[in-house]
Amino acid sequence: MANLKTQGFILLDVDVVALNNAGKNERSNFDNAVATKQIFKNGRKYVYVSGQAWRYWWRESLQKNMNWVMSPISRESKIAYTDANPIEYPDDDVFGYMRAATEKVTDDKGKTKSTNMTVTRISPLKNSAIISVTSVNPAENWSSMSRQEGDAVPYSKQEYCAIMKGMFSLDLNMVGAFSNYNKTGYVNLSEQLKKEALGKGCKETEDPYVKNSDGKPAKLIQLPKEIREKRILETISALKYISGGAMQTNNMGDVTPKFIILATTKTGNHPFSGVVKTSGDKDEQFELNIAGIREIIKDYQETFVGKIFIGTRSGFFEDYQSELKSLKDEFDMIEISPVNEAIDKYCEQLKKQVE
Template sequence: MSYLAGKIVLDIVAGAPNNGEGEDNIGKAKALRVGRDVYPYVSAQAVRRWLRDCLPSDEPRSGVTRSGSGKKQQAYTEGRPDRYLDDDLFGYMVAVSKQNYQRDTVLATGTFVSLTPQRPTEDFGTMSRNFPAGEHPVIHQHELYSAALAADVLLDVPRAGVFETDGSGLRVALSPVAAQEAEAEGSEPTVLRGTDALRLPQEERRRRIAVLLETLAKLRGGAKQALHYGDRTPALVLLAPVKGGINPFTRVVGARDGKPVFDSDVLREEINAWADELDGPVRLGWAPGFLGDQRDKAMRELKDLIDDGTVTIEHPRVMLTKLAREVRQGDHDGWFEDPA
């Protein structure tokens, strides 16, 4: 059994990829405040939406039902992880007719927060095209910023393609009818962490994890692309198979003297501290040019770990697609097995 744990960093340049509620007719970028400092952020929900939107065009998506009105509105997917990759990997809650079914997410992501304080700037614009002479233009304003946004990530590989059919409260993922249909369509009974469940064929479980990794490698999306189009593929991705689901890599990227930094010493010490929990190399995907010359510096500082295979450093797309290929061909089937 292994989780894939690590870190993802997005490089936002003069962008506004995720926005909150406007104030005084000004579109506000999402940001949190710590004392006097302002840290722009992109919500986990937004990035998960980007991932859904970037899935292959032939990958079926779970349908969404919306009901009610006002404060009593609700929206929910079909809740069929046996049929849909997004229900499987991103989770859901279906609560209708006094029946509750829930799937906790297989892919957990933190909020993508700027590594350094960055106060968004206001962009002022006008609309006056084809207005009669002398009429005042329509004024519009919104915020934008440049920042490196980082979040932790955890992929619970053994739960991919495995759905609880027993348990208590909202832990049950499938209704009895859905469970019967899933079993008739090829899922087999199993036990996951002490709970009865159904499991998809191994080939499909591999495929779903591989598709997720490949989709992350070509991530795109975000708000205000007409004004602030920019690269949304990860500038840096760190992933490592960890047996216990702990993420030791939270502090590998941080800030120093007001600038984002990658700390090779932190990575080295965390690798040593968690050596008994690591189930393979620490894979680092790092886009050339991101963080200036820090990539070359890290390669020099980690040379011994690179030479013995403990750490690999490649372009993010190369790293993610290579890992996806290995998963597809069964090289990491041990990650999918949860101890009884």
């Protein structure tokens, strides 16, 4: 079994937004002032959306557009956790979980006792933060609440325009496959849930990559292929409909990809981090790194499985269409199309790659 991963790279194009806020703006002259998330690199400021926020948007889109039934959340004192049931709930499967649980076990003498059973699952879906490609100086916009009697109540927020980039990786072999190794992140199922899973059509298979202390292959509990495939395809397809971000009532922004690269690889390393680059004295301009894409394909050609799909939205990167076409002519494995079509075509390829 090949260890396959979906590797994705996206670009967003947003205007006058505040997608992910960071609380009170201590540098503002206003008492009611909200700052946007920003970070510094080489002395320059970049705005960003946290990886957690992007995952929240992704979950919401899967629930609303793919009709996923989400795992219920429980709260105890200062902790919260999902049901930790990846057999029943696809978000527990794809996004991972950790839950400290108590399980009743019957011993050889027929006595029932409670035992601690902590289950954890490393997420098959991993993603970066979404960060502006170029340096950005957010503008502070003054507003006021003035519909009430008396003085207006002023407040401010930071807004920006930016091209933003993000990366993600989805482990295709891990979706719908659950381990019980004595290692943090790999005790996915309680013994009770394991028994229930085997009674609901799941099967026990050998893990081709892990061996027990006796040298024999470790076991995995695996969902039927049609369920695993459905979860994988819907996770990728949700990118066509993804929405979210703070301040949407006044600063609504479109966070669907305007540029996307999708490929399946045999390695875990993400190859597409250098697809765009900055230029100018203050890194205020950006460009598509065609030479970088060409280099990636040549250097990692043996690790790609199937075609590499590049999608561009009309009106975005139009100056690079001829260069992208030349890239396609140079490499048979590249296919260029509109964004949604690229996602659909990649999903069709995935149907042949999910084992």
